[in-house]
Amino acid sequence: MFHEGQSEIEKAKIAFEFVRDEISHSWDIQSTRVTCKASEVLYYKEGICYAKANLLAALLRSQGIPTGFCYQRLMLFDTPDKGYSLHALNGVFLPSLNRWIRLDARGNKPGVQAEFSIDKEILAFPVQEEFEEKDFPIIYTKPNPKTISVLEEHTDALKMYKYYLPDNL
DSSP: OOOOOOOOOHHHHHHHHHHHHSSSTTTTTTTOOEEESSHHHHTTTTTOHHHHHHHHHHHHTTTTOEEEEEEEEEEEESSGGOOOEEEEEEEEEEETTEHHHHHHHHOBBBOOBBBBOOOOOOOSSOOOGGGGGGEEEEESSOOHHHHHHHHHHSSOOOHHHHHHHOOOO
């Protein structure tokens, strides 16, 4: 995946596109498998956003690229009455630009189109503040404990996704 001649921007783009495109989102493929650790996500090639963020962080950190975890509070489905959940993405520091960018490797599908960009954020989901969604502007060094706990405590990803995802930090 990586080789010595690549810049950190090239490595970040390669890793992002790999996780976004080659690792399926469990809900999109209607899989019950729950993955958490980067090694599990890589082995099974699936996970929800929390697990995919873990993998992207591990890949980039293995290349010496500082990577953290970011969160949004979003409607779980299409209306507020169906509830909210935390959505995970990554903050990546690019030394050559001397700044952080946020990347959302959730996985694209109709209506969801996240892209790698150093110029502007192109995340999977725009925050709709009028529906009490929220973008948390902090980059955390570790995944939120609630996101790890929910992955470790459940064995059915579909049931977990519908009923048990945390809705706030």
